[in-house]
Amino acid sequence: xLMDEERQEIEAELVHYPTKxxxxxxxxxxxxxxxxxxxxxxxxxIGELLDMSPADLDGVATFYNLIFRKPVxxxxxxxxxxxxxxxMGYERIREHVTRQLGIEFxxxxxxxxxxxxxxxxxxxxxxxPAMLVDNELHGNLDxxxxxxxxxxxx
Amino acid sequence: MPTExxxxxxxxxxxxxxxLQGYERSGGYQGLRKALHEMTPQKxxxxxxxxxxxxxxxxxxxxxxxxxxxxxxxxxxxxxxxIANADEMEPGTFKDRHLMEGNPHQLIEGLILxxxxxxxxxxxxxxxxxxxxxxxxxxxxxxxxxxxxxxGTDILKSGYGLEMYLHISAGRYMCGEETGLLNALExxxxxxxxxxxxxxxxxxWGKPTIVNNxxxxxxxxxxxxxxxxxxxxxxxxxxxxxxxxGASGKVKRPGLWELPMGTPLREILEEHAGGMRDGLRFRGxxxxxxxxxxxxxxxxxxPMDYTEVQKAGSRLGTGTMIVLDDQTCPVxxxxxxxHFFAQESCGWCTPCWSGLGWAKQILAAMEEGHGEPGDLDxxxxxxxxxxxxxxxxxxxxxxxxxxxxxxxxxxxxxDRHISEKCCPxxx
Numbered sequence: 001x002l003m004d005e006e007r008q009e010i011e012a013e014l015v016h017y018p019t020k021x022x023x024x025x026x027x028x029x030x031x032x033x034x035x036x037x038x039x040x041x042x043x044x045x046i047g048e049l050l051d052m053s054p055a056d057l058d059g060v061a062t063f064y065n066l067i068f069r070k071p072v073x074x075x076x077x078x079x080x081x082x083x084x085x086x087x088m089g090y091e092r093i094r095e096h097v098t099r100q101l102g103i104e105f106x107x108x109x110x111x112x113x114x115x116x117x118x119x120x121x122x123x124x125x126x127x128x129p130a131m132l133v134d135n136e137l138h139g140n141l142d143x144x145x146x147x148x149x150x151x152x153x154x
Numbered sequence: 155m156p157t158e159x160x161x162x163x164x165x166x167x168x169x170x171x172x173x174l175q176g177y178e179r180s181g182g183y184q185g186l187r188k189a190l191h192e193m194t195p196q197k198x199x200x201x202x203x204x205x206x207x208x209x210x211x212x213x214x215x216x217x218x219x220x221x222x223x224x225x226x227x228x229x230x231x232x233x234x235x236x237i238a239n240a241d242e243m244e245p246g247t248f249k250d251r252h253l254m255e256g257n258p259h260q261l262i263e264g265l266i267l268x269x270x271x272x273x274x275x276x277x278x279x280x281x282x283x284x285x286x287x288x289x290x291x292x293x294x295x296x297x298x299x300x301x302x303x304x305x306g307t308d309i310l311k312s313g314y315g316l317e318m319y320l321h322i323s324a325g326r327y328m329c330g331e332e333t334g335l336l337n338a339l340e341x342x343x344x345x346x347x348x349x350x351x352x353x354x355x356x357x358x359w360g361k362p363t364i365v366n367n368x369x370x371x372x373x374x375x376x377x378x379x380x381x382x383x384x385x386x387x388x389x390x391x392x393x394x395x396x397x398x399x400g401a402s403g404k405v406k407r408p409g410l411w412e413l414p415m416g417t418p419l420r421e422i423l424e425e426h427a428g429g430m431r432d433g434l435r436f437r438g439x440x441x442x443x444x445x446x447x448x449x450x451x452x453x454x455x456x457p458m459d460y461t462e463v464q465k466a467g468s469r470l471g472t473g474t475m476i477v478l479d480d481q482t483c484p485v486x487x488x489x490x491x492x493h494f495f496a497q498e499s500c501g502w503c504t505p506c507w508s509g510l511g512w513a514k515q516i517l518a519a520m521e522e523g524h525g526e527p528g529d530l531d532x533x534x535x536x537x538x539x540x541x542x543x544x545x546x547x548x549x550x551x552x553x554x555x556x557x558x559x560x561x562x563x564x565x566x567x568x569d570r571h572i573s574e575k576c577c578p579x580x581x
Contacts, residue, residue, distance in 0.1 A: 016319055018359055021341040025324050063343040063500070064324035066283045078284075082245035083444055084402040086490045087482050120327060120494060121245040121444075122284055125402035125474070126409050135286050 002045045006031055010049060020050040024060055028067050037068040065119065072115040073108045075153040077101070078132040082121035088128035096143045097131075100150060113153065158388060159412040160376040161369070161396060165256030171291045174298045177259040183304060185375035186263050189270055190312035193378070195226070198271035202374060204382035206394035211239060211330075211367030212442060212471045213548075214460040217374075223354040224272045224362050233275035235363040236268045237339075238371055240281040240288070241323060241330035244443035245494055246476040249398040250368035252410055254281075254288035257372075258295035262318070264371030266304060267378055269316050272364050277318040280335055283325045293320055327498035331547045332365045334500070345502045346547035369398055391416030393459040397470075401427040403477030404434050410474070416462065420454040423477065435480040438563060442471020444491050445552025447559035448478070468559070483579035484564035485571050488557055489517035495553035505539035506550035512536055513557065525572035530561060 002010075010027045017023055027046045028038050035042070038061060040054075047057045061067045079097060081090055098104055101114050108115045124130040127139025131146075138149055164172050164180040177183070189198050203218025224234070238261060242250040254261055261279070269277045279296075281289055296318055299305045307315040326344055328334040334344035336358050357363020373395055377385045386394045393415045399422050400410040406428030413422065419441070423429065430436050438448040441458065447468035449456065456466045463470040478487055496510035513536050516529050537557050540550035561568065570578050 017341075019340065022339065024341040025338070026322075029322075029324060060341065060343055064326050066325040081490075082494055083440075083487060083490050084246050084476055087403045087476070087478070087487065119284070120243060120325075120498065121247065123242050123248040123251045125246050125248045125476070126400065128402055128408070132284060135284070137284075137286075 002031070002042070002049070003034065006034055007049070010046070021052055024050050024052060024057055025064065025067070028057075028061055032068060037071050071108070073112045075113060075134055076115045076117065076132075077150075078117045078119035080120070080122045080124075080128070080130045080132075081118045084121070084125035085129040090129050093129045093131075093141055093146070096146060097150075100147065114150070157396075157414055159396060160380075160388075161253065161260070161372050161398065162256070162412040164260075165252070171255060171295075172257045172259065174259055174295070174302060177257065181379060182259055182375070183263055185378035186266055186270075186304065187310060189267055189378050190310050190314060195271050195273050198267060198378060201382050202271065202377055205373075205377045205385040206382070206389075207370065207373055207377060207385065208393070208460055209367055210369035210373075210397070210472070212244065212445070212469070214470060217366065217370055220354065220366070221268070221272055221364060223352060224364060225355065226273060230273070231361050233361055234272060235358045235361060236265060236272060236274040236277045237335065237358070237363060237365045238265050238277070238279040238368055239330060239332070239335060239365050240279055240285070240292075240368050241335060242285070242368070243282055243325075243327045243330050244445065244472050244474075245491070246402055246440060247400070247443045247472040247474045248402075249400055249410060249472060249474055251285055251288055252398070253368055253372055254285070255291055258288075258291045259299065260372045260375060261292070261368055262295055262299050262304070264374040265318065266299075266309070266316060267374045268364060268366055268371055270314055272362075274316065274362075274364065277316055278339065279318070279320045280329070280339065281320065281322055282329070283323050289320065289322055296320060326500075327494075328500045328547075328549065331549065334547065335365060336363065343500065345500050348546060389415035389459070391457045391459045391462060393461065397458070397473050399426070399458065400474035401477055402474070403439075404431045404479045404482070405429065405477050406431055416457040416459040418454075419449065419456050419458055419475075422458065422475070423454070427477075430477075430479055436477065437480050437482075437484065438478040440471075440476040440478075440556060441468050442473050442475070444476070444494060445469075445548070445555055446471040447555040448563050450563050469555070481579070483521075483577055484560055484567045485517065486521050486577060486579065488560040488564075489514075489521050491556045492517050492553060495549060499549060503545040503547075503550065505544045506553075509536040509539055510550065510553055513553075520568070520571045521577050523571070523574075523576040525568075525575070527572060529572060530565075530568055533557060534561060 009030045013023045129141045130139040207217045208214040328344040329338045333347035338344040353363040438450045496514040499506045501507045537554040540554040
């Protein structure tokens with residue numbers, strides 16, 4: 001069941017668009033903001049609200065990088081693996097982050113504190129290597145700077 | 155030589171966004187006033203056409219010509235849409251973010267002018283999900299523009315009305331492709347659509363739709379305010395305006411600079427980016443993002459405009475360059491690029507999803523020392539299918555550009571990976 005608040009936020013988006021389907025990406029982001037991720041049950045409920053089949057909606061969900069169809073930790077670390085960051089030392093940075101967190105891409109730490117994901121170019125190439133932590137941008141990364149940023153995430 | 159920097163000179167240097175008042179003080183919304191009160195939509199289109207402005211998203215298509223395909227007149231299907239493509243996701247590109255974070259009202263004014271010129275009813279800024287600061291600043295600026303009477307019904311008492319929305323995407327390279335973007339806005343997977351019909355005729359929900367890049371749109375207020383002749387005079391070559399050029403990689407001062415269109419590559423890399431870091435030598439550059447052909451030392455004097463870069467065998471693209479030095483492996487770099495394109499392929503066209511996946515595997519194996527004789531022929535053979543006409547959109551043709559040019563300029567490096575059974579940069 002969608003919460004009243006989620007339903008209201010989704011319905012507020014409907015007025016901007018001529019079709020219900022147009023709202024589906026926003027709807028999944030709204031649910032994700034409340035719950036951290038989008039479950040199968042959420043997919044069914046959103047689909048019902050927007051007159052979409054669960055299969056159609058899941059087809060949309062799985063297309064987009066920022067819709068999570070699995071639970072994530074309290075903090076989501078997204079490491080840029082595109083070309084400028086690669087030149088500027090992405091492989092070393094990745095090694096450091098995976099060692100510090102003890103997880104690989106796509107995994108969540110046992111204490112549910114961090115999920116680690118790769119991400120495409122963040123448009124911060126003059127400050128490469130770069131990463132997003134909970135959608136906040138961090139550039140000019142080195143091991144010490146990364147440790148400081150991760151430390152801040154409780 | 156004193157140079158004008160119309161797009162960036164008003165951007166505060168302290169990292170803050172230029173306020174509405176600051177923008178108005180710098181001449182902001184004067185172009186809009188002039189257009190709404192003194193110019194017909196056709197006259198605005200004509201001025202932009204005469205200015206020689208070309209699309210800054212990468213393709214370089216003349217903006218005025220793009221607009222000229224929009225159906226005008228009383229029996230036009232409505233609503234008509236204009237969209238700012240702010241889905242900046244071309245690897246190595248970081249120019250639109252600077253423009254949106256630093257001066258959001260400049261984009262809004264450009265978008266309103268584009269809407270007026272095409273007599274659109276609804277404007278959308280389609281922005282990628284990861285650009286949080288740009289989103290916040292644009293959302294505030296749109297609200298301010300409504301309050302100040304620059305948006306809504308009867309803008310500046312001209313009788314013209316426009317609604318503007320900010321659409322925050324959920325991330326995928328394909329969303330930056332014009333027709334993929336339209337599908338994304340309709341709540342679908344961002345697969346490309348067949349062209350024709352072109353979006354100007356049948357775009358969002360089948361209605362006439364104009365899609366322009368952020369940097370393209372921010373030029374429009376200045377062109378309308380100061381005129382096409384002024385804009386033409388800004389370029390150093392026969393092409394008009396200024397361009398945001400950038401450099402990333404192991405140069406001394408990676409960054410972004412607004413310079414006259416046609417500034418030579420060498421001048422950008424040496425004077426602005428400060429040359430290579432100590433101990434490193436220049437080997438090549440992707441001149442305008444991941445989907446452009448490598449240029450090498452012999453091309454350093456090429457003026458960076460659309461025509462001249464094309465003559466040199468590449469594309470100006472986004473104008474943000476990725477520099478390859480002599481201690482970075484060109485095969486590894488190519489492997490990284492093809493990995494990106496393979497991952498971001500939407501799966502719609504066979505040469506793209508199948509061929510890119512195969513090429514990705516060959517290159518990754520080569521980097522790990524498992525390259526085989528014949529691999530390079532396979533890469534050439536596959537990438538020949540990634541040409542315009544074989545796919546619906548430009549993703550696969552874009553991927554072919556760095557791969558084919560790398561095979562041409564760095565052939566020895568590929569051969570060494572295969573013959574030495576390792577990456578020589580990793581030993």
